Structures are given as structure tokens and as C-alpha cells.
Amino acid sequence: MDTFELKTAQADGRLAVLEVAGYINNEAGEAIAAEARRLIEGGHRILLLDLSATRIINSIGISLLLEVLEHLLEVEGNLAFCGLSPSIAKTFQIMGLAQYARILPDRAAALEALSAKP
Amino acid sequence: MNRPHRINLVLPQEPNAELVAAQAVDQVGLPLGFSRDTLSEVKLAVVEACLNAMEYGAGVVEVELIGRPGVPARLEVSVVDNGPGFAPGKVPEPHLVEKLQAGRKRGWGLALIRRLMDEVEIESRPGRTRVRMVRESGGN
Numbered sequence: 001m002d003t004f005e006l007k008t009a010q011a012d013g014r015l016a017v018l019e020v021a022g023y024i025n026n027e028a029g030e031a032i033a034a035e036a037r038r039l040i041e042g043g044h045r046i047l048l049l050d051l052s053a054t055r056i057i058n059s060i061g062i063s064l065l066l067e068v069l070e071h072l073l074e075v076e077g078n079l080a081f082c083g084l085s086p087s088i089a090k091t092f093q094i095m096g097l098a099q100y101a102r103i104l105p106d107r108a109a110a111l112e113a114l115s116a117k118p
Numbered sequence: 119m120n121r122p123h124r125i126n127l128v129l130p131q132e133p134n135a136e137l138v139a140a141q142a143v144d145q146v147g148l149p150l151g152f153s154r155d156t157l158s159e160v161k162l163a164v165v166e167a168c169l170n171a172m173e174y175g176a177g178v179v180e181v182e183l184i185g186r187p188g189v190p191a192r193l194e195v196s197v198v199d200n201g202p203g204f205a206p207g208k209v210p211e212p213h214l215v216e217k218l219q220a221g222r223k224r225g226w227g228l229a230l231i232r233r234l235m236d237e238v239e240i241e242s243r244p245g246r247t248r249v250r251m252v253r254e255s256g257g258n
Contacts, residue, residue, distance in 0.1 A: 057162075060224060066217055
């Protein structure tokens with residue numbers, strides 16, 4: 001359950017989807033940040049992190065996700081999350097992350113919302 | 119089961135040792151009727167307390183989990199380290215807007231612990247810091 005895995009599930013046009021599984025600690029956060037940098041440098045401006053298979057994230061992992069968010073804000077991009085467990089959703093709510101990142105219930109809803117014209 | 123259920127752990131300074139304490143939260147909390155969602159919040163708080171103790175403490179970290187049956191049931195977790203100590207009142211409250219502009223984006227642990235648990239007590243002096251956290255079934 002806690003083994004970290006990261007997969008870029010989709011990268012079409014502006015949108016890229018990262019599937020994250022397992023415990024998001026410092027090493028996992030670094031891996032996510034590195035992949036996000038690669039995608040942003042490749043021109044993607046909307047990153048969706050699907051955390052359906054993640055049950056726990058620590059504050060070091062969270063701080064690295066904030067680096068991804070900062071990078072996206074610098075290029076006028078957007079960060080979104082889907083598939084949050086209730087405890088991770090509460091953690092993000094405590095941090096106020098919904099002010100800067102979209103929180104969507106699942107992948108299908110996220111893809112629909114993020115593909116919609118503004 | 120009316121007697122408290124107690125687990126004592128000694129965590130080494132090794133990567134992901136905090137997950138051992140998180141797993142023990144289930145062992146103590148599930149028999150008391152805590153929901154898995156509530157226990158996930160407790161695990162997050164315990165992980166944060168252990169990470170702080172491992173990062174700022176010296177040597178091993180001691181963790182004690184006590185489950186007390188009742189209405190409500192109580193889950194008490196103490197995390198002890200032998201580091202230099204700190205002044206809990208001087209730890210700044212993190213704000214996302216400031217963190218996004220700052221080079222250092224860490225510093226969320228204590229704030230998360232306080233929001234995820236019902237009671238948090240911190241005793242800290244040079245050589246010993248103890249973070250005691252309580253969550254009640256149906257609390258927070």
C-alpha cells in the first residue's frame with residue numbers, strides 16, 4: 001500500500017495527468033516535482049495529480065507539491081488534484097490549497113472540468 | 119475490552135520509520151471502533167510528530183499509543199525525542215500565500231497536528247521533547 005509509484009498517464013496538449021500511488025514522502029515528492037518540471041518545460045500547463053492510490057502524504061511531500069504549484073503559477077498554468085482520500089482532502093483544506101489548485105472528485109470529473117473551455 | 123490497549127515503539131533513525139507508528143494507530147484504534155477515516159487523520163498527525171522528532175531530535179524516537187475504551191473511546195499518542203527542544207509558542211503559523219513566495223515551503227507539521235487532533239500538549243526542554251496527542255471517537 002505504501003510503495004511509491006509515479007506514472008504519467010496522459011500528456012496531450014496543455015494537460016498532463018500524473019498517477020501517484022503510495023506514501024508521498026520527501027523522495028516521492030522530489031520525483032513528482034521532477035516529472036512536473038519536465039512536463040511544464042515540455043509545454044504542459046495543466047497538471048492533474050490523481051491521488052486515488054495514495055493514502056498518506058507527509059508535510060515534506062506537501063512542501064514539494066507546493067513547489068510544483070509555484071512553478072505552474074509562474075507560467076500561468078494550473079494544478080489540479082483528484083481522487084483525494086478524506087484525510088488528504090482535509091489536509092489540503094487546512095492548508096487552504098483549494099484557493100490555488102482545483103480539487104475534483106475523480107479522474108472522469110477532472111478531465112471533463114479541465115477540458116472545458118473557460 | 120475495558121482495559122487500555124497499549125503499544126510502545128522505539129523508532130530508529132531510518133527512512134520511513136514513521137510508518138511503523140502509523141500502522142500501530144490502526145492496531146489500537148480499529149478495535150475501539152474508530153472509523154478508518156478518523157484513523158487516517160490520526161496517522162497523518164503521528165507521522166508529522168515522528169518526522170519532527172527524527173529530524174530535530176537526537177537518536178531514537180519513542181512512541182507510545184494507548185487506546186482507552188469508552189464513550190467516546192480515546193486514542194492517545196505520545197512521541198518523545200531527546201533533542202535540544204524548542205519553544206512551541208514561537209513556531210510560526212504557516213500561511214499558504216507566504217509559503218508559495220518563500221524559498222522554504224516546509225513548516226506545516228505542527229499546524230496539521232493541532233488541526234487533526236482533539237488535544238495536543240507539548241512539553242519541551244533541552245534533552246527531552248514530548249508531544250502528546252489525543253483523538254476521541256467522533257471527535258474533531
